[in-house]
Amino acid sequence: MHFYGTQTVNEKGHLTIGGVDTVDLAHSYGTPLIAYDIALFRERAKAFKETFKNAGIQAQVAYASKAFSSIAIYEVAQQEGLSLDVVSGGELYTAIAADFPRERIHFHGNNKSYTELQLAFDEKIGCIVIDNFSEIAMVKEIAEIRKESMKVLIRVTPGVEASTHNYITTGQEDSKFGFDLKNGQADEAFKQLYDHPYIGLLGMHCHIGSQIFETDAFRLAAKALMDKMVAWREQHQFICTVLNLGGGFGIRYTEEDEPLHPSAYVEEMTSVVLAMTREFQYPIPEIWIEPGRSLVGDAGTTLYTAGSTKEVPGVRKYIAVDGGMTDNIRPALYEAKYNAATANRMNVPHSDPVTIAGKCCESGDKLIEEAFIANPEEGDLIAIFCTGAYTYAMASNYNRLPRPAIVFCEDSEHQLVVRRETYEDVIRLDIPLQLAKRGEKI
Numbered sequence: 023m024h025f026y027g028t029q030t031v032n033e034k035g036h037l038t039i040g041g042v043d044t045v046d047l048a049h050s051y052g053t054p055l056i057a058y059d060i061a062l063f064r065e066r067a068k069a070f071k072e073t074f075k076n077a078g079i080q081a082q083v084a085y086a087s088k089a090f091s092s093i094a095i096y097e098v099a100q101q102e103g104l105s106l107d108v109v110s111g112g113e114l115y116t117a118i119a120a121d122f123p124r125e126r127i128h129f130h131g132n133n134k135s136y137t138e139l140q141l142a143f144d145e146k147i148g149c150i151v152i153d154n155f156s157e158i159a160m161v162k163e164i165a166e167i168r169k170e171s172m173k174v175l176i177r178v179t180p181g182v183e184a185s186t187h188n189y190i191t192t193g194q195e196d197s198k199f200g201f202d203l204k205n206g207q208a209d210e211a212f213k214q215l216y217d218h219p220y221i222g223l224l225g226m227h228c229h230i231g232s233q234i235f236e237t238d239a240f241r242l243a244a245k246a247l248m249d250k251m252v253a254w255r256e257q258h259q260f261i262c263t264v265l266n267l268g269g270g271f272g273i274r275y276t277e278e279d280e281p282l283h284p285s286a287y288v289e290e291m292t293s294v295v296l297a298m299t300r301e302f303q304y305p306i307p308e309i310w311i312e313p314g315r316s317l318v319g320d321a322g323t324t325l326y327t328a329g330s331t332k333e334v335p336g337v338r339k340y341i342a343v344d345g346g347m348t349d350n351i352r353p354a355l356y357e358a359k360y361n362a363a364t365a366n367r368m369n370v371p372h373s374d375p376v377t378i379a380g381k382c383c384e385s386g387d388k389l390i391e392e393a394f395i396a397n398p399e400e401g402d403l404i405a406i407f408c409t410g411a412y413t414y415a416m417a418s419n420y421n422r423l424p425r426p427a428i429v430f431c432e433d434s435e436h437q438l439v440v441r442r443e444t445y446e447d448v449i450r451l452d453i454p455l456q457l458a459k460r461g462e463k464i
């Protein structure tokens with residue numbers, strides 16, 4: 023049993039998060055419920071920021087908010103002095119609703135629409151991370167029509183791809199994102215942008231993968247980008263002031279995962295950049311990073327109520343919970359692994375392997391193939407850990423299940439930040455055939 027952040031067991035044998043009894047949470051808000059340990063989010067944010075500060079490097083730590091996008095988490099990000107990555111008009115709209123400081127919003131995406139780009143200009147956001155040539159044309163056009171400037175980064179693919187314990191270097195990158203650093207595309211993008219009167223080219227961006235546990239890949243990526251920065255200075259007397267090395271820092275879902283401390287990734291990046299700037303006498307750029315999963319992943323815990331059980335004699339025992347692939351598609355989508363506990367009976371031995379299944383009509387709707395929890399009984403509160411990233415953000419209404427509620431827990435207090443969908447919410451976009459025919463206004 024591994025406890026994350028502020029998690030403990032109280033005198034009743036209940037799991038607590040942020041000093042709040044999870045059984046009380048389930049009574050107050052119902053299940054499934056995602057509870058966030060906000061102190062843990064703050065601690066992670068501070069660790070990233072402090073490491074840059076200690077190295078004496080100007081930095082922006084941008085929360086890659088596709089991991090979990092909501093007004094309240096954007097407010098916490100703002101309180102912690104983070105910047106914000108958005109990847110769509112919808113996430114940008116959420117940031118506006120949270121009144122996030124516009125100059126610290128960065129806009130990503132490989133197919134931004136003209137309308138989305140216009141919204142970015144309307145809001146005078148801090149930076150657009152340019153991904154492709156059609157986007158260059160659109161950004162220039164909007165800037166020229168409006169006679170308004172916009173800061174941009176060029177997203178490049180550095181030929182380094184990383185995942186968990188290893189990385190590969192590729193000469194030519196086969197990716198839908200960004201300009202290739204080696205085949206001349208990045209140079210062409212640079213030429214189209216660097217001396218444009220309304221474009222403020224800040225520098226380069228790359229993002230090399232996700233759930234990464236080692237630092238070599240970041241070092242190689244930083245080196246590849248720095249080499250290009252030096253080349254652009256030689257050829258065009260242009261100095262990049264920002265080097266954005268993306269996110270992808272790993273977290274501990276199960277005991278097989280051994281992530282590094284946030285500071286280890288940052289220290290590796292800063293040391294490479296400092297060494298190279300010294301070697302080439304290049305002005306030290308600001309370093310930007312974009313953690314998503316590592317800020318919210320292990321801060322989130324999903325609470326489910328156990329329902330029906332099924333024993334396949336000699337094979338396994340199933341316990342079904344009141345959610346599933348609708349609130350966490352990661353196990354079905356890419357065999358993601360999780361740990362669980364029986365949150366209302368933490369002090370009994372957690373030794374019975376059971377399969378925790380969801381309630382959707384898909385055989386693949388299993389949350390954990392082999393969970394070691396207390397022998398589950400109907401009505402138990404099952405906690406699945408580390409569900410703060412890419413779960414609610416990917417939630418669906420499959421089988422017309424309402425999406426869960428989300429609560430923030432901190433300092434023994436809890437606050438609802440996303441309300442549970444109702445059946446009314448589930449049908450709110452439906453237009454009955456008869457109404458449509460009669461042309462009635464809805």
Ligand SMILES: *Cc1c(COP(=O)(O)O)cnc(C)c1O
Nearest residue numbers: 086229232269270312313314315
């Ligand atoms: C998804 C993404 C991130 C965040 O990745 P994590 O693995 O959640 O840290 C950062 N930057 C970009 C450009 C991304 O697409």
